Amino acid sequence: MEEAYHTAHQQVNQEFARLLLNLIHHEDVVWVHDYHLITLPKFLRSSVSKNVKEDQFKYKHVSNLTDDPYFIALPKDPEVKTIRIVFFMHIPFPISNIFATLPRASDLLDSMISADVIGFHSFDHARHFLTAAKRTLGII
Numbered sequence: 001m002e003e004a005y006h007t008a009h010q011q012v013n014q015e016f017a018r019l020l021l022n023l024i025h026h027e028d029v030v031w032v033h034d035y036h037l038i039t040l041p042k043f044l045r046s047s048v049s050k051n052v053k054e055d056q057f058k059y060k061h062v063s064n065l066t067d068d069p070y071f072i073a074l075p076k077d078p079e080v081k082t083i084r085i086v087f088f089m090h091i092p093f094p095i096s097n098i099f100a101t102l103p104r105a106s107d108l109l110d111s112m113i114s115a116d117v118i119g120f121h122s123f124d125h126a127r128h129f130l131t132a133a134k135r136t137l138g139i140i
Contacts, residue, residue, distance in 0.1 A: 089119070
């Protein structure tokens with residue numbers, strides 16, 4: 001049953017990213033709010049906004065959170081910029097020991113760090129996130 005929920009969550013976030021990319025422009029700032037869209041930053045980061053010509057990018061083959069292959073856009077020219085992503089978590093971020101019990105904790109953190117800015121309501125929530133990122137992904 002957990003796999004069905006995960007698949008549905010991924011599909012919703014992918015569809016949201018697809019629709020959003022039709023609305024945003026090159027160099028826009030996209031604010032993503034809360035855990036419902038926690039995987040959206042990764043999906044947005046892997047896409048090219050509609051005002052950027054595809055021939056300005058080279059593509060690197062990677063796999064996404066559902067293990068389906070996709071291509072991530074990397075600018076050929078360092079002058080080419082893409083969208084900026086802000087992720088804000090409105091609920092408390094759990095302590096790392098509790099967060100680590102989630103079946104896909106590393107995938108969730110990986111998506112969150114795809115954002116340019118990550119915000120929380122309190123210092124404690126930010127500290128919990130940083131500790132979870134350090135313990136789960138080995139980064140600070």
